[in-house]
Amino acid sequence: MKSFIAETGLVAPMDRANVDTDLIIPKQFLKSIRRSGFGPHLFDELRYLDEGYPGQDCSTRPRNPDFPLNEDRYQGASILLARVNFGCGSSREHAPWALEDYGFRCVIAPSFADIFYNNCFKNGILPIALDEDIVDSLFQQMYANEGYTLKVDLESKEVVTPEGDTYSFEVDEFRRHCLLKGLDDIGLTLQDAPAIRAYEQRLRERSPWLFDVIT
Amino acid sequence: MAGQTLYDKLWQSHVVVGRDDGSAVIYIDRHLIHEVTSPQAFEGLRLAGRKLWRRDANLAVPDHNVPTERGERSGGVSGIVDPISRLQVQTLDDNCRDFDIVEFEINDTRQGIVHVVGPEQGATLPGMTVVCGDSHTSTHGALGALAHGIGTSEVEHVLATQCLLQQKMKNMLVRIDGALQTGVSAKDVVLAVIGKIGTAGGSGYAIEFGGEVVRNMSMEGRMTMCNMSIEAGARMGMVAVDEVTLEYVRGRTYAPREALWEQAVAAWSELHSDPDAKFDRVVELRGEDIKPQVSWGTSPEMVLPIDGYVPDPANAANATQRMAIERALEYMGLQAGMPITAIRPDRVFIGSCTNSRIEDLRSAAQVVKGKRVASTVKQALVVPGSGEVKKQAEAEGLDKVFLDAGMEWREPGCSMCLAMNADKLGAGEHCASTSNRNFEGRQGFGGRTHLVSPAMAAAAAIAGHFVDVRDW
Ligand code: SF4
Numbered sequence: 001m002k003s004f005i006a007e008t009g010l011v012a013p014m015d016r017a018n019v020d021t022d023l024i025i026p027k028q029f030l031k032s033i034r035r036s037g038f039g040p041h042l043f044d045e046l047r048y049l050d051e052g053y054p055g056q057d058c059s060t061r062p063r064n065p066d067f068p069l070n071e072d073r074y075q076g077a078s079i080l081l082a083r084v085n086f087g088c089g090s091s092r093e094h095a096p097w098a099l100e101d102y103g104f105r106c107v108i109a110p111s112f113a114d115i116f117y118n119n120c121f122k123n124g125i126l127p128i129a130l131d132e133d134i135v136d137s138l139f140q141q142m143y144a145n146e147g148y149t150l151k152v153d154l155e156s157k158e159v160v161t162p163e164g165d166t167y168s169f170e171v172d173e174f175r176r177h178c179l180l181k182g183l184d185d186i187g188l189t190l191q192d193a194p195a196i197r198a199y200e201q202r203l204r205e206r207s208p209w210l211f212d213v214i215t
Numbered sequence: 216m217a218g219q220t221l222y223d224k225l226w227q228s229h230v231v232v233g234r235d236d237g238s239a240v241i242y243i244d245r246h247l248i249h250e251v252t253s254p255q256a257f258e259g260l261r262l263a264g265r266k267l268w269r270r271d272a273n274l275a276v277p278d279h280n281v282p283t284e285r286g287e288r289s290g291g292v293s294g295i296v297d298p299i300s301r302l303q304v305q306t307l308d309d310n311c312r313d314f315d316i317v318e319f320e321i322n323d324t325r326q327g328i329v330h331v332v333g334p335e336q337g338a339t340l341p342g343m344t345v346v347c348g349d350s351h352t353s354t355h356g357a358l359g360a361l362a363h364g365i366g367t368s369e370v371e372h373v374l375a376t377q378c379l380l381q382q383k384m385k386n387m388l389v390r391i392d393g394a395l396q397t398g399v400s401a402k403d404v405v406l407a408v409i410g411k412i413g414t415a416g417g418s419g420y421a422i423e424f425g426g427e428v429v430r431n432m433s434m435e436g437r438m439t440m441c442n443m444s445i446e447a448g449a450r451m452g453m454v455a456v457d458e459v460t461l462e463y464v465r466g467r468t469y470a471p472r473e474a475l476w477e478q479a480v481a482a483w484s485e486l487h488s489d490p491d492a493k494f495d496r497v498v499e500l501r502g503e504d505i506k507p508q509v510s511w512g513t514s515p516e517m518v519l520p521i522d523g524y525v526p527d528p529a530n531a532a533n534a535t536q537r538m539a540i541e542r543a544l545e546y547m548g549l550q551a552g553m554p555i556t557a558i559r560p561d562r563v564f565i566g567s568c569t570n571s572r573i574e575d576l577r578s579a580a581q582v583v584k585g586k587r588v589a590s591t592v593k594q595a596l597v598v599p600g601s602g603e604v605k606k607q608a609e610a611e612g613l614d615k616v617f618l619d620a621g622m623e624w625r626e627p628g629c630s631m632c633l634a635m636n637a638d639k640l641g642a643g644e645h646c647a648s649t650s651n652r653n654f655e656g657r658q659g660f661g662g663r664t665h666l667v668s669p670a671m672a673a674a675a676a677i678a679g680h681f682v683d684v685r686d687w
Binding site: 016017018020022023026027028030031032033034035045051054055083084085088089090091092093096111113114115118119122123172173174185186189190192193195196199200203206207208209210211212213214215 | 231232234236238240242244251252254255258263265268269271272273274279280297299300302303306317338340342343348349350352363364365366367368369371372375376377378380382414415418419448449450469470471475476478479482514535538539542633634635652654655656657660
């Protein structure tokens with residue numbers, strides 16, 4: 001996994017509440033058996049005027065002129081500014097894959113859906129929850145200033161605006177550690193293999209009906 | 216020490232390694248697998264040269280992509296017309312063969328929607344931790360299990376370690392006391408709960424459903440409620456184990472028998488919240504107050520009782536809400552202030568992991584028996600949740616009832632719940648659907664979903680518009 005230490009990047013808006021994973025990456029793209037290539041279909045139904053399908057060439061599709069990510073000023077953005085309950089809906093990891101493949105490394109919102117939040121960390125994306133008022137003011141700043149950038153620093157746990165305003169955010173220490181180092185969760189858990197075996201042994205004695213049933 | 220909640224007990228008994236911040240490595244008893252969220256996980260294992268930790272903890276079944284139309288279905292995997300769907304189902308078969316995982320393949324009678332199949336086969340049991348790469352895994356919590364959806368990285372993690380790294384959730388109790396009116400079902404109750412607390416209301420919580428209404432509910436009903444915990448923002452919902460649970464589990468294929476059954480029942484008798492357990496939040500509803508529900512908008516919290524009126528953005532509490540209502544009205548093609556009963560579905564879908572169990576089909580059949588689908592309704596699909604449900608329904612003659620009414624009787628699968636297969640809505644079409652999500656495009660590009668109970672969907676199919684089943 002890619003590590004995340006700090007990122008200074010252009011900010012783009014996703015200005016609506018309860019953005020669900022179907023909106024982030026519509027279900028027809030879930031048919032892929034790969035992990036990559038979802039970027040061109042991020043927010044597919046909002047970004048294009050026609051219906052997308054997997055494997056198509058998106059460069060010639062009609063774009064929705066009203067969708068901010070299609071505007072010149074937001075090209076190359078790496079930080080997404082969003083509203084409450086971002087990423088609600090399904091558990092599909094295709095949502096963070098699509099964000100990452102598009103080029104987003106960080107999503108800032110007042111709140112996130114639990115599973116999506118979790119999935120971000122596993123894909124090198126940093127989700128940051130800030131107070132609704134702060135997010136609101138960031139939206140205003142961004143709209144008012146073309147080329148608006150933010151610095152997101154995972155080491156100091158701060159978001160810094162171009163004016164120098166600093167907002168600290170909270171993040172679970174363990175997740176922070178893994179993201180800073182780009183650590184692979186599975187490798188870490190396997191270090192506990194003896195504890196897992198010991199637990200399994202106790203479980204087999206306590207609840208024998210859980211074993212060797214599905215064979 | 217204060218008493219523990221059901222969730223506390225389930226959590227504690229599965230901690231393998233605890234960390235200071237309260238998170239832990241949690242042991243997973245059952246891992247369910249389907250074709251959509253697993254290919255990249257198996258690929259990850261291969262690339263890292265890792266082995267499966269414990270094969271008999273896994274059970275796989277294809278459901279999202281399988282065609283439900285008999286002709287296409289009869290050809291098995293190679294008969295799936297859409298090549299991308301075919302490849303995904305084929306990939307699941309191949310992965311299960313390579314890793315020696317038990318799979319109910321496409322035309323096995325035990326095949327069906329993963330969340331219908333697990334409990335039905337006794338593969339998910341009280342007291343278990345159950346995960347699956349699908350958010351509606353919350354369904355299995357109805358058995359008194361700790362069950363939640365996971366992403367693909369976590370699927371890989373479970374395959375490789377039989378564990379997950381988890382943060383502990385807060386506890387929420389949703390208590391529904393009193394009794395339900397005739398015609399009001401579990402689906403209406405859970406929609407009413409979501410209408411009350413909102414789609415982010417349960418975020419960060421594990422929900423336990425309790426109270427007289429839940430105690431008197433069948434397992435099917437409890438599964439419907441736990442299924443939609445995720446639409447209330449909670450990764451998991453659960454119900455304490457009682458006689459209803461034990462009656463349901465007894466005798467199922469993978470359920471314990473004889474001496475093991477006795478031993479299991481003794482252990483399961485602890486699976487309820489202690490009387491003095493502390494919940495971080497308690498939400499209460501009265502059963503009598505709940506009317507049949509219909510969602511009008513593009514989020515499950517945009518839901519109203521059948522005698523309600525589509526909201527007017529002018530009356531919204533704030534600007535964000537006003538915008539959300541305006542956008543939803545535009546997408547749904549509805550006018551502010553119109554009665555819910557004036558909405559006319561173009562299609563009707565009875566199915567999905569929320570409402571495709573035998574009880575759901577019985578309640579729909581009772582409504583349509585001897586009647587005909589309205590001429591304005593283009594299609595009314597009834598899709599059983601599994602091959603077992605289908606067999607049972609046919610033994611009871613329910614298929615005949617639906618067919619006589621002019622409905623279609625299909626093969627089991629997710630079907631029109633999310634339109635990854637051939638069953639979908641056309642742009643602008645309204646659908647009375649027993650599924651769980653009414654997001655934009657969920658049932659097909661431009662499709663308009665109204666979430667309802669099976670009885671309400673059936674009644675709408677006959678009447679041609681939404682009607683109150685209490686008057687049926
Ligand atoms: S029926 Fe619908 S919600 Fe349930 S697993 Fe299938 S697609 Fe998901």
